[in-house]
Amino acid sequence: MSDRRAQRHAATRQEILDAAWNLARSHGLTGWSLRELAASVGMRAPSLYVYFDGKDAIYDAMFAQGYRQLLERIGRLPTAGEPVEVLRGAAREFFDFYVEDAARHQLLFLRVVPGFEPSPESYALARDVVARLREVLADAGLDRPEAVDLWTALFTGLASQQASNDPGGDRWQRLLDRAVDMFVASEAPAT
Amino acid sequence: MSDRRAQRHAATRQEILDAAWNLARSHGLTGWSLRELAASVGMRAPSLYVYFDGKDAIYDAMFAQGYRQLLERIGRLPTAGEPVEVLRGAAREFFDFYVEDAARHQLLFLRVVPGFEPSPESYALARDVVARLREVLADAGLDRPEAVDLWTALFTGLASQQASNDPGGDRWQRLLDRAVDMFVASEAPAT
DNA sequence: GTCTATAAATGGATAGAC
DNA sequence: GTCTATCCATTTATAGAC
Structure with missing residues (x-):
């Protein structure tokens, strides 16, 4: 059946993408080659071309996957309840998403891959x-x-500092709730 | 005189560094080769080794130069006057420094160059x-x-958003003074 | 779909003449 | 200090056998 084959194809594609993310995390977003990627899934480099048109196509699939992950996590956010609580939840979700994976952050939000x-x-x-x-x-x-613009800047900034200057720690994470309070206070000063 | 020679040597070194910054800005921080760099100062690649031990040594010199520039600009900041005004000046200085040069930002504050x-x-x-x-x-x-941590996160965040999402514009730049006010209000709520 | 073999280009770096 | 020549490794990508 062609359906079976397509399913297998998609599964292998995803396996390759997972391996690419692992390499990006361990050797840097641009610090790996197609040979290494192929070896890490038990293939030789030319076989990758069955699944992707080239290295940039792999970056593109990673880019899309990263944004799909973020979209899904935004979708899961609780939107009912106290506004401050909703905002705290959203802030924490964004913070975690950025801090979890510096390579993903670079691919999705910074222009780091030449060309x-x-x-x-x-x-x-x-x-x-x-x-x-x-x-x-x-x-x-x-x-x-x-x-919205200020909100985005504030929480990506906190996450970026955390990831760059205290990886594995909580020096900026601890400031999250306080930052939300600061933000909310400035948006509704006279309430 | 050996003094003359040392001066000339230092001048050429700086010329090479300037060219490297130009390449980093136009082709990405890692998007250039020693051949290209040499050509852009009218040399061939091997001659660069008279001035630097290799590519990583060039990145290291760029790294040091970037931080020296930032240190000098902090030194020029006016520290007298109304605290809010001082902070606004500092915020603007940092914001400008980051936005001016995305490649410098990546080299100094993110781990983008593999190895x-x-x-x-x-x-x-x-x-x-x-x-x-x-x-x-x-x-x-x-x-x-x-x-201090929150301050750094807030203004690097604003600058990063400006550089990534509205290069050449002022969408986040316009929020600077408001952000300082928000920050100051949260630090001295009962004064 | 996976492989070997290889192309074709490019990378950083070194040796040695001038 | 700069060059030519070259090394040697590595890169992405393709051709074609199986």
Whole structure:
């Protein structure tokens, strides 16, 4: 059956992607070759071309997968309850997502891979994430566009500091709730 | 005279570094080769080894130069006057420094070059910057360690968003003063 | 779908003449 | 100090046998 074959193909594709993420985490986002990637899934380099058109196609699939993961996690966020609690949950989710995987952070949010540009389809996922985040924050009472921008900057900044300057620790993580309070206070000063 | 020769040597070294920064800005921090670098200063690759021990030594010199630039700019900051004004000046200085040069930002604050580790001498400059920043903020009334951490996260976050999502624009730059106010209000709520 | 073999280019780095 | 020549490793990618 062609269905069976397609399923196997997709499974191997995912296996390759998982291995690529592992290499990116251990050797840096650009610190691995197709030979290494193939070896880590028990193949030789040319066989990878059965599943991907080349290295940039692999980066593109990783880019799309990363944004799909983020989108799914935003979707799971509780949106009912006290606005402050909702925002704390959202802040923690974003913080964790960034800190968990520095390589993913670099691929999704910084332009680190020389010459790589995400495909239009993959980039559309990035736009979906921003749109969905905007909805969540609006539901919690943050509907001013500048509020969303400031919110994003604040929590990506905390996560970036944590990942770069205290990996494995909690020096910036501890500041999360306080940062949410600071933010909420400045958005509703007279309430 | 050996003095003349040493001066010429240092000048050429700097010329090479300037060219390396240009390549890093245009082709990405890791998107250039020693051949290209040599060509851009009118040399062939082997001649570079008269001035640097290899590519990582060039990255190391760039790393040190970047932190020296930042240290100098912190030194120029006005420290007298209204604390809020001092903090606004400091915030703007940091923001500009990061946004000006994405490649420099990646080299100094993110681990983007596979295998590269700054030398102890260069890394000492990074520590100097943090110490000096701590002094400036303390002079403006921010002496709690967590306050400094939150400050750093907030303004590197704003700068990173500006550089990544609105290069050449001012979407996050416009939020700077408001962010300082938010920060100051949360640090001195009952004054 | 996976392999061997290999192309074709590029990388950092060194030897030695000038 | 700069060069030519070259080494040697590595890269992505392709051709074609099985």
